[in-house]
Amino acid sequence: MNQKTNLNLLYTLEVLLAEKHVSRAADRLNLTQSAVSRQLSQLRDIYHDPLLVRSGNHYVLTPRAERLGAELEGLFQNITKVLGQADFDPQLFDQTFTFSSSDYVAQYILPELVEHLSSLAPAMEFAYRLWEPDNLAKLSEIDVQLASTMLPEAPLGLSSQQIGEDIPVIVTRKNHPLSGTKTITEQELGEYPHIRISGGGDKDSFLDREMKARSLKRRILVSTPFFSSAFALLQQTDALLTVPLHIAVNLKKTQRLHVIDIPFNVPTHKYWLLWHPKYDHEPAHRWTRDHVLSIMRSSMYSVR
Structure with missing residues (x-):
């Protein structure tokens, strides 16, 4: 069997173990009952175990099937993450997010940022680094996910959004x-x-x-x-x-x-929120930078 066939069989096995019923599993899989029965037969050959055993009018799982059920649940959760199908949930985000800017931002804006973000993502950890101009060329290498600084124009090679401008x-x-x-x-x-x-x-x-x-x-x-x-x-x-x-x-x-x-x-001074393009489509980063941009714009005194 090729890898694609094996993965399909594993998904059938997960549904069979959850439903403990061939016809209900067939309905969930959008397959005929006979097709699911054939796949169950293949799975029994692969594992050298009956997996589902009839007991009266229903099936029960063998000890091997119960162990496989627990393993498959974690396996398919990981596959979903790899395929990018899981929605980002800030309540579950437990990584460190590093922000870099001036000590003015650290003193007068960072406390509000942390208070706001931690209320929405309670497991999130924060780190802060003072911004240095030569960091522009290093954002692909250093551990900084988001930065803000003053520049005449948006820098080439980086992703950015303008926070505001003044004099x-x-x-x-x-x-x-x-x-x-x-x-x-x-x-x-x-x-x-x-x-x-x-x-x-x-x-x-x-x-x-x-x-x-x-x-x-x-x-x-x-x-x-x-x-x-x-x-x-x-x-x-x-x-x-x-x-x-x-x-x-x-x-x-x-x-x-x-x-x-x-x-x-x-x-005219222009202020930018900057990040490396590798984070453009990262759900956690996109969620965080949207909140950071909103708070920083609200603190910005714009000259009209």
């Missing part, structure tokens, strides 16, 4: 000497020191270019990869910090900040 602004502490102004002057940009956030996407290099074109130089007081330390330093100095508008607006709710417009044309 950069200057923020200072609330009692800064410039806290009464709405727009900073070019001269003031050169007079005050700057804090630079080096982690994640390119948030402020445009400022150096624009200031250089005006014969000004930006003085960097400190460069840090973390939003948390940048905002702590901001409260203790007269420094300026360039951040995306949605972050400035969101953090004004919890920190004493003053938001100032930049006095020349600024670029």
Whole structure:
């Protein structure tokens, strides 16, 4: 017998053992009773066991048949998984999902993500990695299923969905000497020191270019990869910090900040949810990224 025939016979055996009745098994299999009887005869020859034994008006399973029934149940569950016929059930998803982004997302968005997803997928485990720009070329290799970052355009070779977009602004502490102004002057940009956030996407290099074109130089007081330390330093100095508008607006709710417009044309920041295309059709990944995208968009302050 070839493998296809053997698999068909095993399916017939599973139905026979479940129904313990040839005619009912034939109905489920959409076969004639005589065809199922022939297959039962083949199965008896293969296993050297009667499998089903008549007892009055019904059949009972032999001990060998009972053992086979338990084995076949697990076998066909695995076959269903391999063939991709099983629906994804978040209640049963028990794997680790690794997300990568900035420490701003880790501090202000990740808690909501975990709370929401764990309520729907209680066995899901979460891991977080700080995003580094060179990870773009490594998503096929590193253990990161989903990432978010700021990029001018969607990266080639990766799957992505745009979360939103906004523009950069200057923020200072609330009692800064410039806290009464709405727009900073070019001269003031050169007079005050700057804090630079080096982690994640390119948030402020445009400022150096624009200031250089005006014969000004930006003085960097400190460069840090973390939003948390940048905002702590901001409260203790007269420094300026360039951040995306949605972050400035969101953090004004919890920190004493003053938001100032930049006095020349600024670029549009675009934010992307990224993943390697190998996850495109993975049901668990698709389910998770849809929820992540929804929450991240809701936290995004969009400039219209």
